[in-house]
Amino acid sequence: MSSRPKVVIIRARGLFSEFRPDPKRLQAMIIKGLTLLTSENEIKQAIEKIFSPSDRIGIKINTIAGPRLSTLPELALALVSVLTAGGILQRNMIIWDRTNRELRDAGYPIQTARDKLKIFGTDNPGAGYEQEPYSFRNIGSLFSTILTNFVTASISLAILKDHGLAGITAGMKNYFGAVHNPNKYHDNHCDPFVAELLACPPIKSRHRLTILDALVVQFHKGPSFHPRWAAQYEGLIFGLDPVATDTVGWSIIEKLRSEKGLPSLKEEGRSPNYLETARVLGLGENDLTKIQIIEEEV
Amino acid sequence: MKRRDFLKLSCGLCLSLRPGKLCSESLFPLNLKQPNLSKVEARYYEKLPDREIKCTLCPRYCHLGDKERGYCGVRENDGGIYYTLVYGKVCAVNVDPIEKKPFFHFLPGTLAFSLATAGCNVNCKFCQNWQISQVRPEQVEAFDLPPEAVALAAQRNNCLSVAYTYTEPVIFFEYMVDSSIASRKRGLKNVVVTGGHINPEPLEDLIKVVDAIKVDLKSFSEAFYKEYVRGELKPVLEAIKLIHQRKMWQEIVYLVIPTLNDQETMIRQMCRWLLKEVGPDVPLHFSRFHPMYLLKNLPPTPISTLEKLYSIAKQEGLRYVYIGNVPGHKAESTYCPFCGQLLIERVGYQIERIELRDGKCRYCHAPIPGIWT
Incomplete structure (x- = not known):
């Protein structure tokens, strides 16, 4: 981890047309984001800097909140296209979450063919959870076998949103969907659980990249969708440091809250303190002044 | 209870009733077809604004947004109504x-x-x-x-x-x-x-x-x-x-x-x-x-x-x-x-x-x- 982690925000004004984003522009956003993040000119080099051609890449999305506040299929598929252009075989990629039902509800087709891009949930036949609980600090969970058996490199392609208990949910908390018992990790504003789950070897050893879907940001009353407090931010946030990326995501939520005259998360007594815990665990940087933030538009 | 329901129940019990042995030994079956969940309204909770609820059954008092589950994992807020998913x-x-x-x-x-x-x-x-x-x-x-x-x-x-x-x-x-x-x-x-x-x-x-x-x-x-x-x-x-x-x-x-x-x-x-x-x-x-x-x-x-x-x-x-x-x-x-x-x-x-x-x-x-x- 470099001493000053980089986080890239790419925005695209007018991205949505009739509530759907333009896939071509999403691809352009991803290419711009990844090249800036890796300081490469070409997307192929950028991808080679993060992944090896033999990697089996798991794209962990978040579909818990239904079609209006889940990682958009257009975005996940645009990412697959960009990774393909960077030399990753589609058969070595999986878009996944907890259940097929949630994936379907969010607009994803279930695909299980061996030689193609795979899209399915942990409850899909042939997947499931590990049989023995993994114990690490305060974590005791069964991990999804999608993560432990298939994936060698993981992308957290998470929705950025306010969360009544955790403060915010973003790239780190997205991995709650990789274990069988996320309901056990909501005490104390999810602290230290979010950080400790990321620190668990099955996740830490695989996590390579965070991309926050900030196309529509629920900045209050999350994690469920409330249009009154949802902003069309039209942004994607890229980072190799998972803590720094979520910290920048948090700052965006605070900015949107402030613009609407809402109290800060700290004032509401629900700051995402797990980010500080994550820093202490050596998982990344949570001090905005120590993060290099690059913001561009496409 | 209808005769058909009773026969179904009896068959199920015949398969599962083995004294001293949990019937769910085969845990985490990999091929669960459909989750068998109930949707019966819970009896102890308070409705809050914005489709949120507070569970009052146990001392945790889970405060949940829409679509969230309590710490127990078996009670879910769906649209501001709290349901037990395991009734029966x-x-x-x-x-x-x-x-x-x-x-x-x-x-x-x-x-x-x-x-x-x-x-x-x-x-x-x-x-x-x-x-x-x-x-x-x-x-x-x-x-x-x-x-x-x-x-x-x-x-x-x-x-x-x-x-x-x-x-x-x-x-x-x-x-x-x-x-x-x-x-x-x-x-x-x-x-x-x-x-x-x-x-x-x-x-x-x-x-x-x-x-x-x-x-x-x-x-x-x-x-x-x-x-x-x-x-x-x-x-x-x-x-x-x-x-x-x-x-x-x-x-x-x-x-x-x-x-x-x-x-x-x-x-x-x-x-x-x-x-x-x-x-x-x-x-x-x-x-x-x-x-x-x-x-x-x-x-x-x-x-x-x-x-x-x-x-x-x-x-x-x-x-x-x-x-x-x-x-x-x-x-x-x-x-x-x-x-x-x-x-x-x-x-x-x-x-x-x-x-x-x-x-x-x-x-x-x-x-x-x-x-x-």
Whole structure:
């Protein structure tokens, strides 16, 4: 981890047309984001800097909140296209979450063919959870076998949103969907659980990249969708440091809250303190002044 | 119940009723077709603005947004209405000796129709049934057993009671209450095996429809509860007191975990508290720990430790103290606290003999507390 982690925000004004984003522009956003993040000119080099051609890449999305506040299929598929252009075989990629039902509800087709891009949930036949609980600090969970058996490199392609208990949910908390018992990790504003789950070897050893879907940001009353407090931010946030990326995501939520005259998360007594815990665990940087933030538009 | 439903139920039970064996051994089946979830409105919660709710069933008071589940994993807010997902959705059912619960002063030598749904409102690192308690309902196989079918099946299996057990019955509260009412109508008794994390109001309602409650007191230390149970001691103690005040038959089990909750000073304090708050007649079972779930690094409890704690409890004035999970130990049996005679001889879950007459010691005629008929 470099001493000053980089986080890239790419925005695209007018991205949505009739509530759907333009896939071509999403691809352009991803290419711009990844090249800036890796300081490469070409997307192929950028991808080679993060992944090896033999990697089996798991794209962990978040579909818990239904079609209006889940990682958009257009975005996940645009990412697959960009990774393909960077030399990753589609058969070595999986878009996944907890259940097929949630994936379907969010607009994803279930695909299980061996030689193609795979899209399915942990409850899909042939997947499931590990049989023995993994114990690490305060974590005791069964991990999804999608993560432990298939994936060698993981992308957290998470929705950025306010969360009544955790403060915010973003790239780190997205991995709650990789274990069988996320309901056990909501005490104390999810602290230290979010950080400790990321620190668990099955996740830490695989996590390579965070991309926050900030196309529509629920900045209050999350994690469920409330249009009154949802902003069309039209942004994607890229980072190799998972803590720094979520910290920048948090700052965006605070900015949107402030613009609407809402109290800060700290004032509401629900700051995402797990980010500080994550820093202490050596998982990344949570001090905005120590993060290099690059913001561009496409 | 329709004939077709009954046949379906009977077939299911024939396959699953094997005494002493959980029917959900094949855990986390990889090919679950459809989750078998109920959608019955929960009875204890408050509606809040913006489709949020606050659960008031247990001391956690989960405050949940739309589509979120409580800590128990079996209650879900859907559009501002809170639902139980496990009403009538049984993941474990067996015909067990009542001694297995354990109840030692409640219809000894009889069978209890024992059942559970998935889920729990705490997360004990030493859970002995974690495969069904620490999961979400869609992660285990479950079959339908509505309250009336519980009562019917219990009767047909020659059980005198229905036991809500294995996981944490508080989390299937609505189902437990309705099944208890249905069972009572058929002349059956109802017993509850719980960790005691329940708020006073639902507990009062539960007490009205059941006949005995066994509380797992997991430690006498808040720090232990926080770290190893993910719960709180205080509400458990309050529940124990309330159960006693309502004159409900109660037994206490204490799982003794080496080095973690076996400190003699603490056990003495606990016994003094029990003596003061619920009296000398509450049976106290010290159970032997076996390494499980997230506590596999510890050895089973030494029998000498259990015997030491047994002695402390007796010294402090508790009259009915037992050692559990040590088949054949003499402290599995009940002795008259007045004349010292053996009254109920147990070997494991087996009753060898009972020397009670009308609830009294056969030798000195002292009344022995419990529910004997």
